Amino acid sequence: xxxxxxxxxxxxxQEGDSTNFTCSFxxxxxxxxxxxxxxxxxxxxxxxxxxxxGDEKKKGRISATLNTKEGYSYLYIKGSQPEDSATYLxxxxxxxxxxxxxxxGTQVVVTP
Amino acid sequence: NAGVTQxxxxxxxxxxxxxxxxxxxxxxxEYMSWYRQDPGMGLRLIHYSxxxxxxxxxxxxxxYNVSRSTTEDFPLRLLSAAPSQTSVYFCxxxxxxxxYFGPGTRLTVT
Numbered sequence: 001x002x003x004x005x006x007x008x009x010x011x012x013x014q015e016g017d018s019t020n021f022t023c024s025f026x027x028x029x030x031x032x033x034x035x036x037x038x039x040x041x042x043x044x045x046x047x048x049x050x051x052x053x054g055d056e057k058k059k060g061r062i063s064a065t066l067n068t069k070e071g072y073s074y075l076y077i078k079g080s081q082p083e084d085s086a087t088y089l090x091x092x093x094x095x096x097x098x099x100x101x102x103x104x105g106t107q108v109v110v111t112p
Numbered sequence: 113n114a115g116v117t118q119x120x121x122x123x124x125x126x127x128x129x130x131x132x133x134x135x136x137x138x139x140x141x142e143y144m145s146w147y148r149q150d151p152g153m154g155l156r157l158i159h160y161s162x163x164x165x166x167x168x169x170x171x172x173x174x175x176y177n178v179s180r181s182t183t184e185d186f187p188l189r190l191l192s193a194a195p196s197q198t199s200v201y202f203c204x205x206x207x208x209x210x211x212y213f214g215p216g217t218r219l220t221v222t
């Protein structure tokens with residue numbers, strides 16, 4: 001069982017502000033790092049799958065970076081909007097099948 | 113495509129009862145998995161399968177059984193429900209690394 005930590009546990013952001021948060025994971029035996037977005041009363045949806053050290057992914061106003069040597073990933077939201085309110089989960093994947101271990105998530109609340 | 117479907121959406125059981133949570137996918141994905149979601153703990157892997165006839169345990173398998181007789185279906189069985197199994201259960205299937213989640217089943221054990 002991997003030790004996956006996400007911080008902070010929750011954060012409140014004003015509409016228009018940018019924010020970022022962290023996922024930490026063991027750097028040994030790294031295969032891939034996933035980010036999922038989970039809106040209340042819905043199912044988690046994949047945002048990014050990152051495999052290479054230094055990888056950067058972007059989807060609209062959301063982007064992520066990966067450092068496999070030190071075992072962390074940052075997720076950034078630029079110009080937050082109320083529709084960005086969700087819990088963001090990270091999960092290191094241990095094999096090619098996508099066997100994942102999820103962190104507890106960072107809950108983001110964007111207020112108008 | 114319906115994607116990943118789960119039934120039922122809600123279920124209330126008494127302690128000691130058994131039941132099966134159904135999961136089906138129509139995307140021909142080989143990999144399927146079951147997670148439970150509890151407050152403050154994220155998603156924890158219960159069981160997974162890499163193809164028909166092959167299953168393995170995840171992080172929290174005790175009290176649950178699975179089987180995979182077809183590519184499409186991956187049911188989760190609770191043999192003797194306990195209050196500690198009160199949770200929201202998600203089934204997922206994956207193509208390559210990306211996982212697709214079902215809508216979830218909210219289970220309460222009294």
